[in-house]
Amino acid sequence: MPEAPLLDVRGLRVRFNAQVEAVRGVDLTVERGQTHCVVGESGCGKSVSSLAVMGLLARGAKRSAAHMRFDGQDILGLSDTALQRLRGDRMAMIFQEPMTSLNPAYTIGSQMAEALTRHRKVGKQQALDRAAELLTKVGITAPGLRLAQYPHQLSGGLRQRVMIAMALMCDPELLIADEPTTALDVTVQAQILRLLRDLQAELGLAILLITHDLGVVARIAHKVSVMYAGEVVESASATDLFAAPRHPYTQGLLGCVPIPGKIKRGDPLGSIPGTVPRIADGFTGCGFRDRCAHAMPQCAVSVPQRDDGAGHRHLCHLS
Amino acid sequence: MLKFLARRALLAVLVMLTVLTISFALTRLSGDVAVAMAGPQATQQDVDTIRKAYGLDRPLTVQFVSWVADVASGDLGRSYLYHAPVGELIRSRLPVTLTLGLTGLVIALCLALPLGIVAAMNEGRVLDRGIMMVAVLGQAMPSFWLGLLLVIWLGVKWQLLPISGVETWDGYVLPGFVLAFSAVPALMRLTRGGMVDALASDYVRTARAKGLTRFSVVMKHALRNAAMPVVAVAAVQLGFMLGGSIVIESVFALNGVGYLAWESISKNDFPVVQAVVLFLATIYIALTLLADMFNAVLDPRLRIS
Known part of the structure; x- marks a missing residue:
């Protein structure tokens, strides 16, 4: 099983x-x-x-x-x-817009630390240590410097790495x-x-x-x-x-x-x-039918769910 | 940060110079000061004596330069009405006006911030609409009328609060509230607008994705970003309250700078008028500068650019 x-x-x-x-x-x-x-x-x-x-x-x-x-x-x-x-x-989440997904008013360190302090009974310093460790893990050099910086001082790629590191704070x-x-x-x-x-x-x-x-x-x-x-x-x-x-x-x-x-x-x-x-x-029917080269009259009425039994499923009259 | 401050300070000095020029020009433009001071019964000789005594017979440029030089050395001139240095007059009345203005600002912020935040959190709902409607009504209500209403109900009918004078602290409550009332709608709408934007922002979504509590999301992540325009306008409002307390001071019989300004304008006490305008403008400029600095504290992006 x-x-x-x-x-x-x-x-x-x-x-x-x-x-x-x-x-x-x-x-x-x-x-x-x-x-x-x-x-x-x-x-x-x-x-x-x-x-x-x-x-x-x-x-x-x-x-x-x-x-x-x-x-x-x-x-x-x-x-x-x-x-x-x-x-x-x-469960953690990262987003499409690294430029705007971090709060411009707080340092990277404070934003990362609060993710941990919210869910675990740890002190601010411990949380910052964890943040530095994760920044290193996501490939950011000089984590100590980054923690003290504000989002606008970082490039988009760096910010997305910070977002990822922040998402990983609580494992x-x-x-x-x-x-x-x-x-x-x-x-x-x-x-x-x-x-x-x-x-x-x-x-x-x-x-x-x-x-x-x-x-x-x-x-x-x-x-x-x-x-x-x-x-x-x-x-x-x-x-x-x-x-x-x-x-x-x-x-x-x-x-x-x-x-x-x-x-x-x-x-x-x-x-x-x-x-x-x-x-x-x-x-009713198939949402794709207006753009589909194989559209048939029954596509406007219904659309069957097909399953090959091995985990491959699709929604279509064609098999 | 230093560069930012230096630029702001330089700007403040330039504005100061402009104010000096305008306040000088306005008192001279409002008619022959010597004739007004001498009064309707005066002979031409009286007028000439006054003109000479106050140095009004000199060319305007000379008068201006000597006034600016005096101001720069801290001498604001003498009131001909009180026969006292203007600086002293203002200083003696300043505590009343300052306390009143600050009371007004504190009351205004205590009302505007929570209301604006609550409205933003309920954007588009009945609560939001209700709050905004009260704001519009508030903005439309003249402060002297509200002042009189409060005096009649709270002061006279129910006798809850003193209606004039500031011998005790509660004398500031009614005038402070009336002063605050005119500032609340603008501050509240700004708070609401800023909060609506902030609450819909990506960083607030990130804060929520971190599992932060609603309180932390709103008060820490959203409010700090929404607060900047509010701070700027609050500073200007405090300026209004300090300078514009003329009506309130006369309704509630408070002997502050506003009352002094009204008195000196109606009695044509031009050294006082000049000095009060200059003084209020200075406060205004200082407050704006202070707001800029406070915003730089709130927003790290302002510190470098």
Whole structure:
């Protein structure tokens, strides 16, 4: 019997107001020590799903789910205080915007230290020592100097490293990373991804990584979920998904990635026509049908969930 | 930090010089000072004597330069009404005005900050709208009217607080409250606006992701960033309170600098008018400078640029 997944979400829904449902029944599981990537275009609901798991949705957004378990414990019905105790302690999160995600008014040291002092009975100095140790671990030299500095004195790449180190203060089991490399230079992106992979190997972190970049997925993912218009349209192990994508949207996404040697200079880059639709209430069938080359009349009525029995699932009439 | 301060200080000196010029020009522009001082029954000879005695017969530039030189050496001139040095007049009335202004500011902040924070935390809800509506009403209410209402109800009808004079500390409560009242709406709206922005910011989301308590997220992470414009405006408001307490001081019969200013303007005591304008402007400039420095403490980014 396999161990229960660390994070197990079934049928997650997020509604912003009466008309718009941004996430429509998403299933996500993250195994201990593994990386689960959620890929999709802007507006597909991937970030909202991750914020919903952390309980960090903006006011006015409502989440519901069949169940949402963290380490076997239901976290859907947790009180605000109980959820606060979990956040930053056992599950931590880093964000897309390293430039604005740190508070400009406080030093790096004070912001990192409070993550530990909030959840553990330790003194300020102990917390700062731990912060310095983690800064070294994420590849920042002269940690003593950095701790005394303010966010505006650091580059974007450094700030994202600080965010990662800060997330690790309490030794979390789950790290949710919402587009952690999107705002960074390509070379820095690669460094941050390598860092996340090394940290995972060293600390046994489970990572839920939100990205729109298939290159990132290929480098780091064990499992991939492809989201489209608030639904997971395909989910499989990374090797399976890249080798044999089943959903037309996934195939389209992979077709957008230029592969050196396969595509000649001057050839048109792949693209999927159209944009992610806003799904209003009462919508039935497949959200992708208006952009899909294989669309059939029944796509407007319903869409079956297909499962090959080996963990490769997708939502489509085509198998 | 030093460079920042030096630039601010230089700016303050320039503003000071401008104020000197304007306050000098205004008293000279408001008519022939000697004629006004001499009164309606005076002969031409009286007027000439006064003109000579106060040095008003000299060319304007000479008068200006000698006044600036006097001011620079700490001599603000003599009041012809009180026959006393203006500096002493102001000094003797300053404690009343200062206490009143500070009382007003403290009351204003004690009302505006919590209300603004609560409104921001309930943005768009009934509570927020209610608070904002009270703010608009408050802004529209003239302070002399509120002052009189409070005097009638709290002072005369219920006899809870003294209505005039400041022989005891509670004499400051009513005038302080009225003074604060006009400052509350602006400070509250600023607090609310800053807090709404801060609460929606990425760093507040980070603070929440760390599992910090709601109190810590709001009071530590959001408020510090929202406080900067509030500090700047609070300093200006204190300036208003100190300089603009003329109405309040006369409603509540307080013998402060505001009352002195009103008296000297109506009696054409130009050395006092000049000096009071200069004095209030100086306080204003000092307060703004102080606010800049305090903001530099709050926001590390200001310290280097």
